[in-house]
Amino acid sequence: xxxxxxxxxxxxxxxxxxxxxxxxxxxxxxxxxxxxxxxxxxxxxxxxxxxxxxxxxxxxxxxxxxxxxxxxxxxxxxxxxxxxxxxxxxxxxxxxxxxxxxxxxxxxxxxxxxxxxxxxxxxxxxxxxxxxxxxxxxxxxxxxxxxxxxxxxxxxxxxxxxxxxxxxxxxxxxxxxxxxxxxxxxxxxxxxxxxxxxxxxxxxxxxxxxxxxxxxxxxxxxxxxxxxxxxxxxxxxxxxxxxxxxxxxxxxxxxxxxxxx
Amino acid sequence: xxxxxxxxxxxxxxxxxxxxxxxxxxxxxxxxxxxxxxxxxxxxxxxxxxxxxxxxxxxxxxxxxxxxxxxxxxxxxxxxxxxxxxxxxxxxxxxxxxxxxxxxxxxxxxxxxxxxxxxxxxxxxxxxxxxxxxxxxxxxxxxxxxxxxxxxxxxxxxxxxxxxxxxxxxxxxxxxxxxxxxxxxxxxxxxxxxxxxxxxxxxxxxxxxxxxxxxxxxxxxxxxxxxxxxxxxxxxxxxxxxxxxxxxxxxxxxxxxxxxxxxxxxxxxxxxxxxxxxxxxxxxxxxxxxxxxxxxxxxxxxxxx
Amino acid sequence: xxxxxxxxxxxxxxxxxxxxxxxxxxxxxxxxxxxxxxxxxxxxxxxxxxxxxxxxxxxxxxxxxxxxxxxxxxxxxxxxxxxxxxxxxxxxxxxxxxxxxxxxxxxxxxxxxxxxxxxxxxxxxxxxxxxxxxxxxxxxxxxxxxxxxxxxxxxxxxxxxxxxxxxxxxxxxxxxxxxxxxxxxxxxxxxxxxxxxxxxxxxxxxxxxxxxxxxxxxxxxxxxxxxxxxxxxxxxxxxxxxxxxxxxxxxxxxxxxxxxxxxxxxxxxxxxxxxxxxxxxxxxxxxxxxxxxxxxxxxxxxxxxxxxxxxxxxxxxxxxxxxx
Numbered sequence: 001x002x003x004x005x006x007x008x009x010x011x012x013x014x015x016x017x018x019x020x021x022x023x024x025x026x027x028x029x030x031x032x033x034x035x036x037x038x039x040x041x042x043x044x045x046x047x048x049x050x051x052x053x054x055x056x057x058x059x060x061x062x063x064x065x066x067x068x069x070x071x072x073x074x075x076x077x078x079x080x081x082x083x084x085x086x087x088x089x090x091x092x093x094x095x096x097x098x099x100x101x102x103x104x105x106x107x108x109x110x111x112x113x114x115x116x117x118x119x120x121x122x123x124x125x126x127x128x129x130x131x132x133x134x135x136x137x138x139x140x141x142x143x144x145x146x147x148x149x150x151x152x153x154x155x156x157x158x159x160x161x162x163x164x165x166x167x168x169x170x171x172x173x174x175x176x177x178x179x180x181x182x183x184x185x186x187x188x189x190x191x192x193x194x195x196x197x198x199x200x201x202x203x204x205x206x207x208x209x210x211x212x213x214x215x216x217x218x219x220x221x222x223x224x225x226x227x228x229x230x231x232x233x234x235x236x237x238x239x240x241x242x243x244x245x246x247x248x249x250x251x252x253x254x255x256x257x258x259x260x261x
Numbered sequence: 262x263x264x265x266x267x268x269x270x271x272x273x274x275x276x277x278x279x280x281x282x283x284x285x286x287x288x289x290x291x292x293x294x295x296x297x298x299x300x301x302x303x304x305x306x307x308x309x310x311x312x313x314x315x316x317x318x319x320x321x322x323x324x325x326x327x328x329x330x331x332x333x334x335x336x337x338x339x340x341x342x343x344x345x346x347x348x349x350x351x352x353x354x355x356x357x358x359x360x361x362x363x364x365x366x367x368x369x370x371x372x373x374x375x376x377x378x379x380x381x382x383x384x385x386x387x388x389x390x391x392x393x394x395x396x397x398x399x400x401x402x403x404x405x406x407x408x409x410x411x412x413x414x415x416x417x418x419x420x421x422x423x424x425x426x427x428x429x430x431x432x433x434x435x436x437x438x439x440x441x442x443x444x445x446x447x448x449x450x451x452x453x454x455x456x457x458x459x460x461x462x463x464x465x466x467x468x469x470x471x472x473x474x475x476x477x478x479x480x481x482x483x484x485x486x487x488x489x490x491x492x493x494x495x496x497x498x499x500x501x502x503x504x505x506x507x508x509x510x511x512x513x514x515x516x517x518x519x520x521x522x523x524x525x526x527x528x529x530x531x532x533x534x535x536x537x538x539x540x541x542x543x544x545x546x547x548x549x550x551x552x553x554x555x556x557x558x559x560x561x562x563x564x565x566x
Numbered sequence: 567x568x569x570x571x572x573x574x575x576x577x578x579x580x581x582x583x584x585x586x587x588x589x590x591x592x593x594x595x596x597x598x599x600x601x602x603x604x605x606x607x608x609x610x611x612x613x614x615x616x617x618x619x620x621x622x623x624x625x626x627x628x629x630x631x632x633x634x635x636x637x638x639x640x641x642x643x644x645x646x647x648x649x650x651x652x653x654x655x656x657x658x659x660x661x662x663x664x665x666x667x668x669x670x671x672x673x674x675x676x677x678x679x680x681x682x683x684x685x686x687x688x689x690x691x692x693x694x695x696x697x698x699x700x701x702x703x704x705x706x707x708x709x710x711x712x713x714x715x716x717x718x719x720x721x722x723x724x725x726x727x728x729x730x731x732x733x734x735x736x737x738x739x740x741x742x743x744x745x746x747x748x749x750x751x752x753x754x755x756x757x758x759x760x761x762x763x764x765x766x767x768x769x770x771x772x773x774x775x776x777x778x779x780x781x782x783x784x785x786x787x788x789x790x791x792x793x794x795x796x797x798x799x800x801x802x803x804x805x806x807x808x809x810x811x812x813x814x815x816x817x818x819x820x821x822x823x824x825x826x827x828x829x830x831x832x833x834x835x836x837x838x839x840x841x842x843x844x845x846x847x848x849x850x851x852x853x854x855x856x857x858x859x860x861x862x863x864x865x866x867x868x869x870x871x872x873x874x875x876x877x878x879x880x881x882x883x884x885x886x887x888x889x890x
Contacts, residue, residue: 064779090781102776104769115769118762119781125790126762134762177780296692346875352692353626354874357831360824361870368864481820485703488696496693532713539711546704550685553697557688 016075017042017211018094018181023062023072025235032058033069034236040181040211045203047214047222047243050232056215057099057185059232063213064096064183065089076181090119095179097170099186099215105159109150109169112158113141116176141176147205148172149198164191171199175206182212188221200225223247263397268518269511274403276510277410281465282487283494283502284417285458290496292430292454295344296352298359300462300487301480302366307332307463308470308479309374312381321384328467329460336459340452348451363481370477378474406468413464430454486513489549495562504560509545516541573886577839584745584842588738597737601809602853604741606845608805611748613829613841615798618755619791620827621836622764624771628695629682629702630826633675633796635818637803639709640671642721642813649724664727664734664808671804672797678705679796683789699820706818720814727808734808744805748842751798755838758794767791828870834882843881 016039025033032055040046048056061067063074065086074082081089090096104112114137118124121136131137145151148168153161158169171187188196200221203212207225216222222229223243230240231252239252246252286300311328315321339362347355383402390398421427429450465483473479490509494501521537528536552560584603591599612634619625644667647653647660654660661667686697715721726734734740758764770777770784777784807813816822825848833844851869855862877884 066775085783086778087781087783090779096779098775098779102773102779104772104776106772107769111765115765115777116780118765124762124766124782124787127758127764128761130757130760131762131765132760137762173776173780290692296695343871343875350874352695353620353827353831353835354878356626356628356695357827358871358874360828361867361874363824363867364863364870365867368861368867372861372864485699485820489700492693492696492700535713535717536711539707539717542707543704543711546700546707549697549700550704553685553689557685 016040017077018063018213019075020063021073021075023059023069023074025058025062025067025069032235033062034234036072036232036235036237038213038230038237038240040213042180042211043208044227045207045212045214045225046228046230047216047226048230048232049216049219049222050238054232055235056232058235060096060183060185060213060215064094066096090177090179093178093180094183095174095177095181096183097167097174097185097187099189101163101166101170103158103166103169103173105157107158108154109156109158109161110138110141110145110154112169113144113172113176114138116173117141117144120176120178144172144176147175148202149195164195167191168195168199171202180210182206182210184212185215186217187214188216188218196221264518266394266397267399268515270399270407271403272511272514273507274407274410274510275514276507277407277414278465278469278483279487279490279510280414280503280506281410281461281468282483283490283506284414285461285465286487287491287496287502288430288461289455289458293344293348293451295348296355296359297344297458298356298484299339299362299366300458301482301484302363303332303336303459303462303480304466304469304483305366305370305475305477305480306335307466308381308473308475309370309379309466311463311467312379312470312475313374315381316379321387324381325464325467328470329463332463332466333456333460336462337452337456339459340455344455345448345451366480367477374477376477378476381470381475383471402471410465410468413461417461426453486545489545491559493549493552493559495559498559498561501559501561508548512548513541513545516544520544570886573882576885577882580839580842581749588741600737600741602849603846604737604744604809605806606849607741607744607748607842608802608809609826609829609848610842610845611744611751611805612799612802613826613833613845614748614751614755614838615795615802616826617830617833617835617838617841618759618798619788619795620830621838622759622771623767623788623791624690625687625788625792626691626695626827627698627792627795628820628823628827629698629700630795630799631818631820631822632682632702632705633679633799634803634806634822634826635705635709635813635815636675636678637671637800638807638813638817639715639721639803640674640800641667641727641804641807642723643715644670645723645725645727645807646715646721662725662727663731664729664804667727668801668804672800675800675803676793676797679793680789682796683792687785687788687792699823702818702820702823706815706820709815709818716814718815720812720816723807723811723813726811740808744809747801747805751801752838755798758791759838763787763790830880832873832880834880834884834886837880837882840880840882847881 018040021037023033023036036059038046048059050056058067062069065084065088069082073080076092076094081092104115107115111132114131117137117140142151142154145154148171150165150168150172153165158166161169167187167190174182187199191199203225214222214225226243228240229243229246231238231246239246239249282300282304286297289295289297307328310331311324314327315324343358343362347358387402387405389401391401391404392398421430486509490502490505493508494505517538520541521534524537524540525533584607587603588600591597612630616627616630619627644660645662648662651659682698682701686694686701689697710718728734729743734743766777766782766784766787770787774784803817806817829844829848830841831844832847833842834840851866852862855865879886
């Protein structure tokens with residue numbers, strides 16, 4: 001078992017709000033996740049980087065509840081949520097964006113976010129009132145669309161959006177669920193420069209009130225936003241620490257950074 | 262006791278029929294992702310053609326071959342004309358289109374062979390009994406059916422697992438583009454696979470014909486039971502299909518034999534036989550409901566949604 | 567947009583024509599027309615209930631005939647006991663009052679939908695199709711086994727129900743009642759589809775993973791929708807029992823389930839009003855084909871195949887124009 005080299009720890013916050021301890025996951029003979037531990041703190045961005053196939057998405061799937069780890073614990077605000085489903089975690093304030101865009105293609109952009117807003121209210125089994133006219137859904141949705149920069153496209157069918165715009169929509173939906181923790185799987189992938197900028201600024205804005213896990217390939221974004229960087233190789237943590245420290249670490253350079261720069 | 266063991270063997274025989282059907286259906290579903298309701302119609306074609314061939318020639322073997330050939334040909338024609346256009350469509354469309362085919366085949370059967378069920382006599386050279394278990398004679402013909410069925414399943418297994426054709430078939434199930442790039446003629450492969458599935462259904466039909474009434478609509482009864490086998494066993498699982506087929510085969514046979522007797526304990530004979538028969542039919546579905554309530558993915562299924 | 571208006575106008579025209587069938591029948595001195603279209607309306611109700619879950623929720627049920635038959639038989643059994651004054655349960659001898667027996671019909675089929683749904687809605691796709699079919703078979707053989715209610719031969723009713731004391735024997739009155747119920751069901755389902763509840767159903771169809779990630783558990787919603795669909799189909803069954811004054815197990819056959827699917831397909835899936843076109847189209851096709859040959863199914867079968875292969879949107883889709 002390789003101990004991850006904690007190259008240098010960032011200054012402590014108020015204690016982790018979201019914590020994963022010793023997660024293990026195998027598929028058949030393949031160890032997709034090995035003894036993975038990481039933590040997220042309010043007001044901090046934790047970036048997870050690593051080469052393709054390192055198991056980043058699998059790790060994220062376990063954190064969000066899409067997959068059950070074979071061993072290990074996941075804690076949220078001190079509560080053990082390892083056995084909880086994705087829906088239950090979302091209800092508690094853990095939001096996720098997906099690597100392969102997952103939006104409601106036939107709904108308008110506005111309605112996509114409206115459904116996300118709806119998830120926070122108690123009135124789901126309302127059978128009568130048209131949701132399209134429900135101000136309690138529309139108004140928050142439009143506010144978030146503005147935050148994310150999609151107001152102009154609010155009435156468009158989500159399936160007709162460009163790839164980058166769909167990713168923006170995903171983030172909007174994640175935000176609409178009023179989460180504390182954001183698990184973002186390559187949110188910038190496929191975005192143009194301008195869109196990427198908008199999202200990066202958005203993340204900077206919301207950082208103080210959220211704990212963010214960012215899986216990313218774009219090193220510029222990572223080194224700009226992240227307070228902590230963890231490097232995942234072959235399902236295990238190779239190193240974890242401040243961006244500067246990780247960048248200098250020899251092992252990390254050998255395994256990963258050299259290739260991607 | 263003797264009756265019971267005999268009936269268990271009969272159940273085994275029925276199970277083999279179901280397994281042949283389930284294999285054909287799963288083969289097509291697994292490789293072409295096509296759900297074919299007309300699989301039962303191919304069963305019926307095999308039964309009708311086989312029975313007719315036997316009636317005209319007196320040879321059971323000829324009947325067997327004719328039935329299988331007719332089903333295979335019908336299947337391949339179906340594939341070229343219609344199934345090809347359905348591979349890319351979603352399952353609902355496939356269900357509806359093949360439902361239309363069922364109507365067609367059932368009416369065709371009525372037109373060609375009339376509404377009266379036809380029968381098929383068992384071959385005289387297999388009319389004796391064999392003592393499978395000492396002291397318990399069992400009809401040779403039924404035993405032959407069980408053995409032939411198991412043999413065919415065995416051959417199928419060898420074909421899929423040990424031959425080059427089988428390799429292409431398995432590869433085609435997981436990655437169509439790659440094997441196309443390797444130069445394998447996908448269209449031909451699919452037609453052959455479909456023909457193989459149809460052949461299995463036709464075989465099952467001929468072998469079941471002496472024990473059922475060969476009539477329009479016979480295919481659907483067996484098709485629905487085949488569905489139950491697959492659902493109970495778990496889609497995609499060979500072990501499951503075998504377990505399911507045996508379970509359903511034995512349960513159905515024993516149910517039909519013993520439930521009327523049980524019902525007769527407190528009902529008069531005709532009402533008992535009526536109720537018993539209906540209960541026997543219901544038993545299978547109750548069994549399915551029970552299995553699914555406990556294991557939604559079937560006995561050996563992977564966690565499908 | 568023009569296409570949407572065209573299809574809406576067509577639907578409006580259709581409903582007006584349907585409302586005028588009785589006077590038209592009188593005009594052409596063809597009272598049989600009313601009975602025929604009435605039958606189509608009843609099937610349309612069942613098909614609309616099916617389209618609700620099929621089109622919007624992608625729950626393809628190949629067993630809806632079970633709810634249809636349960637509704638019909640509930641009415642039939644209650645009516646038979648009432649007519650003969652035979653005690654049914656705890657001394658109660660059934661009823662011939664529609665308000666009670668139709669409600670019970672909906673309860674019975676809704677309850678069965680609940681049972682079927684709880685077990686089968688954990689699955690989807692092909693699995694779901696097969697399981698719903700099997701559950702319908704269970705009911706089918708169940709009814710065949712009820713020899714005291716006719717078994718395979720079926721049960722003739724002593725007459726139609728009464729509605730609040732009024733007899734329903736007048737075909738014109740009954741026609742408008744069925745038509746009214748169909749319209750009410752359409753409106754109800756339309757509201758549901760566009761409500762918050764409907765959003766979850768539709769969203770789950772489009773992307774279930776995303777729905778879960780937002781915190782919804784689609785199962786509960788689908789189950790409720792399935793039960794609503796089952797209950798409405800049961801109501802259609804109750805109406806059919808009255809229309810034909812006869813119930814038999816063929817109402818629960820897999821063929822009947824297939825018919826409902828065909829009606830939804832012909833009319834246009836996910837359109838709610840589509841199944842009305844579908845029911846009328848199927849009725850028309852059957853009448854026309856039967857007059858040509860007694861072997862009409864040999865034409866209907868391939869016709870269905872052609873419709874599936876080449877007319878994907880159904881009649882409603884054709885009116886609306888191909889979606890972009």
